Amino acid sequence: MHAKGRRCAMEGKVFVCTWRRVGDRYRVWVRNRPALVAEGDTFAGADEDLSGVICEATGDGESVHEYDPPRPVEEVPGLLFRLALVSGESRARIANYEALYSEGPCPQCTRPRGERTETPLELERIESGACAGPS
Numbered sequence: 550m551h552a553k554g555r556r557c558a559m560e561g562k563v564f565v566c567t568w569r570r571v572g573d574r575y576r577v578w579v580r581n582r583p584a585l586v587a588e589g590d591t592f593a594g595a596d597e598d599l600s601g602v603i604c605e606a607t608g609d610g611e612s613v614h615e616y617d618p619p620r621p622v623e624e625v626p627g628l629l630f631r632l633a634l635v636s637g638e639s640r641a642r643i644a645n646y647e648a649l650y651s652e653g654p655c656p657q658c659t660r661p662r663g664e665r666t667e668t669p670l671e672l673e674r675i676e677s678g679a680c681a682g683p684s
Contacts, residue, residue, distance in 0.1 A: 561611040564603060568592065568616060579603065580617070592621050644673035 564585075568577040571588070575595040578586035585602050589595030596614060603612040647653045649670060652663030 560609055561613055562607075562609050563613045563615055566599065566614045566616050567618070568595070568620075570621075575621075577614075577616075582606075596620075642673040644671040 565580045566577055567580050568575060570576075574588050574590060575592045576586065576588045577592070577595045577599045579599075585599070585606055587595050587598035587602050589598055599614065600610075600612055604610045643649070645668060646661075648668045649666060650661035650663045651666055652661075654660065655662055
């Protein structure tokens with residue numbers, strides 16, 4: 550059982566969402582269910598609140614939001630680099646692994662050595678249906 554006594558056939562369902570900037574706030578909603586809407590001072594805050602709205606309405610407490618247009622890039626003070634997140638259950642091949650660290654990978658264990666370079670991570674491939682995206 551989930552929110553309001555509803556049963557959910559599947560957790561982690563993908564919802565196609567959209568967004569718009571309204572003054573100095575962000576408004577986000579599920580494209581085919583515009584009543585499922587949230588607002589926030591930041592896009593991330595609005596998106597998090599949308600998760601709660603979706604959970605209340607559908608019982609899905611692990612909703613995934615795909616945005617069209619894509620999410621805005623928000624500046625985070627002190628953030629020196631962006632991370633790519635690929636879940637432990639996904640398989641991906643990094644195209645430029647050797648360029649990501651100043652001393653490259655260890656020839657014995659292949660772990661990275663040295664300082665992280667400014668080279669952006671590039672994926673050669675990622676398995677279909679994998680859970681991955683900017684973090």
